[in-house]
Amino acid sequence: MTAPVSLSIAEIAAALGAEAMGDTALRIIRASEPHAAGPQDLALAMDPKYASGLAKGGALAALLWRGADWQALGLKAAIYAPRGRLAMAGLSRMLDAGPQIAAGVHPMALVDPTAQIGGGSAIGPFVTIGAGVIIGARARIASHVSIAEGTQIGDDALIAQGARIGARVVIGHRAMVQMGAVIGSDGLSFVTPEKSGVEEIRETLGQREVILPQAWARIHSLGSVTIGDDVEIGANCAIDRGTIRDTTIGRGTKLDNLVHIGHNVQIGMDCMICGQVGIAGSARIGNRVVLAGQCGVNDNIFIGDDVICGGATKVFTNVPAGRVMLGYPAVKMENHIEIQKALRRLPRLAAKVAKIAGDTELSPNSD
Numbered sequence: 001m002t003a004p005v006s007l008s009i010a011e012i013a014a015a016l017g018a019e020a021m022g023d024t025a026l027r028i029i030r031a032s033e034p035h036a037a038g039p040q041d042l043a044l045a046m047d048p049k050y051a052s053g054l055a056k057g058g059a060l061a062a063l064l065w066r067g068a069d070w071q072a073l074g075l076k077a078a079i080y081a082p083r084g085r086l087a088m089a090g091l092s093r094m095l096d097a098g099p100q101i102a103a104g105v106h107p108m109a110l111v112d113p114t115a116q117i118g119g120g121s122a123i124g125p126f127v128t129i130g131a132g133v134i135i136g137a138r139a140r141i142a143s144h145v146s147i148a149e150g151t152q153i154g155d156d157a158l159i160a161q162g163a164r165i166g167a168r169v170v171i172g173h174r175a176m177v178q179m180g181a182v183i184g185s186d187g188l189s190f191v192t193p194e195k196s197g198v199e200e201i202r203e204t205l206g207q208r209e210v211i212l213p214q215a216w217a218r219i220h221s222l223g224s225v226t227i228g229d230d231v232e233i234g235a236n237c238a239i240d241r242g243t244i245r246d247t248t249i250g251r252g253t254k255l256d257n258l259v260h261i262g263h264n265v266q267i268g269m270d271c272m273i274c275g276q277v278g279i280a281g282s283a284r285i286g287n288r289v290v291l292a293g294q295c296g297v298n299d300n301i302f303i304g305d306d307v308i309c310g311g312a313t314k315v316f317t318n319v320p321a322g323r324v325m326l327g328y329p330a331v332k333m334e335n336h337i338e339i340q341k342a343l344r345r346l347p348r349l350a351a352k353v354a355k356i357a358g359d360t361e362l363s364p365n366s367d
Contacts, residue, residue, distance in 0.1 A: 004029040005095050009061055009077045012042070016090045021070055022077035026061055031091055034059065042091070046084025063087060098158060099124075099142045118155065136173065148184070154229065166241060172229035172251065180236040184225045187240035187247075187263025187281060190216035219243060221263060228252070228269070234259060240281075250287065262299065274311075286321065 006027050013020035032041035034053030043059035045051065045068075054062060054073050061077040063084065064070060070078035081087030101122040105111055108125040115129045118137035123129070128146045135141070136155035147153070147165045154173035159165070163177045166184020177183065192214045200208060223242025228251035233239070237255050240247060240263040247261060250269035260278045261267070267279075268287035277291045280299035285291075289303055292311040297303065304321030314328040326336035 005097060007094060009042075009079060012091060012094065013079050015094060016079070016081055016087050018079050018081040018087060020077065020079050022061070022075065024077060026077045028061060029095075031088075031095060032057070032059065034062065037062075042079075044084075044088065046081070046087070063091070099140065099160060101140050101142055112149075124161075130167070151184075160235075166224065168224040169241075170224070170226045170246075172227055172231060174230050175227055176232040178233060178235040178237075178257070181233045181239075182237070183227070183233065183239045184241045185238060186221045187243060189219040189221065189243050189263055189281065191219060192216060223247065223264070225249075231255075234275070237261070240265075256293075268305070 006029050008024065009020050009026050009028070010024035013024070028040055028042040030041045031044055032038070034043040034045045034050045035056040037043040037057040037059035039058055039060050041059055043054055043057060043062035045054055045062045046065050048065060048068070051073060060075060062070070062073070062075055063079045063081060065084065066080055066082060068078070101124045103120070103122050105117065105123040106125040106127070109123045109127040109129070111117065111123065111129045112131045112133065114131045115133040115135070117123065117135045118139060120138040121135055122140045124141060124143040126144045127141050129135070130147060130149035130151070132150045133147050134152045136153055136157060138155055139153055139157045141159045142161040144162045145159050148167040150168040151165055153159065153171045154175060156173055157171060157175045159177045160179045162180045164182045169184045171177070194214070196214055197208065197211065221241045221243055223244050223246045225239050225241050226246045227249045230252045231249055232254045234255050234257035236257055237259045239261040242264045245264060247263060247265050249261070249267045250271070252270040253267055253273070255273045256275040258276050259273050262279055262281035262283070264282040265279050265285070267285040268289065270288045271285060272290045274291060274293040276294045279285065279297040282300045283297045284302045286303055286305035286307065288306050290308045291297070292309060292313070294312040295309045296314045298316045301315065301318050303315065303319045304323070306322045307319050308324045309315060309330065310326040310333070312328070313325050313330045315325065315330045319325060319330070324333040325331065326333050327339070331339070
């Protein structure tokens with residue numbers, strides 16, 4: 001079993017670009033909530049509301065809010081960071097050893113002789129690597145991963161347990177693919193010999209003429225998936241290969257668990273795609289877009305740079321850059337708020353209208 005990471009307060013502060021006070025030689029092996037912290041833990045107390053938790057726990061050192069009196073809090077050392085959650089990002093990276101995968105290729109892995117494995121890589125048991133695959137330097141491939149023919153994976157990438165990567169997928173440097181993700185599955189692309197019911201109602205907005213039996217003919221997925229550097233793919237995500245061109249995900253974009261990306265979708269750089277988002281085929285997403293949980297994006301539309309869509313927003317039409325969208329169907333945030341206010345007023349309005357109508361019916365002057 002791998003020994004836990006041990007870091008001094010001075011080492012942590014230097015890595016975070018933060019200020020350290022007290023006994024900076026003190027060493028810690030874990031981060032902890034203040035009330036549960038022990039003497040080898042760094043208590044995370046970046047707000048005064050956590051001060052009472054420090055008194056309940058046994059931490060000797062803490063990551064504190066600016067201006068906190070570390071000595072009055074009974075600590076032997078403290079780290080002050082101007083932006084607490086950013087400091088947490090750096091600290092968690094330092095303390096996370098990741099999955100334990102022995103260096104080299106495990107004897108129970110199956111690697112095609114034409115595959116190229118970069119120096120310093122670690123390939124776990126029950127991994128299958130197909131013909132012509134290229135694995136970058138220091139990549140880590142955990143157990144039960146399958147990587148199909150022609151795929152390329154960059155340097156320092158991590159592919160976690162049970163991920164499935166299809167043929168000719170390209171994954172950039174330092175990418176992270178979590179457990180159970182599927183990258184490069186076929187897209188949902190079918191056509192009928194005659195105009196389908198779906199095509200008809202898109203033209204008529206719901207009016208149907210004659211409903212006929214229809215069979216679906218598969219349009220095969222000839223493209224693949226290209227994923228940029230520093231991308232993270234959450235657990236059980238499904239990313240479809242393109243029909244002709246590749247489905248693409250830009251550098252630095254992060255996908256939460258259970259995200260579905262349809263065929264031919266293009267996602268820009270540094271986007272944040274949260275859990276249970278579904279993006280339909282051939283949609284284009286700009287840079288730095290945030291799609292909160294359970295958002296849905298229609299096929300063949302464009303969402304501009306820096307758009308933010310709140311939870312469960314359903315986007316059916318193009319969205320200009322910089323907009324904040326809410327609702328079903330998606331509208332500008334300020335419009336959505338007014339709509340919700342109006343909806344809450346409807347019962348009172350209906351009661352007033354009913355009363356006026358009743359008074360009019362009883363009035364001797366009514367027609």
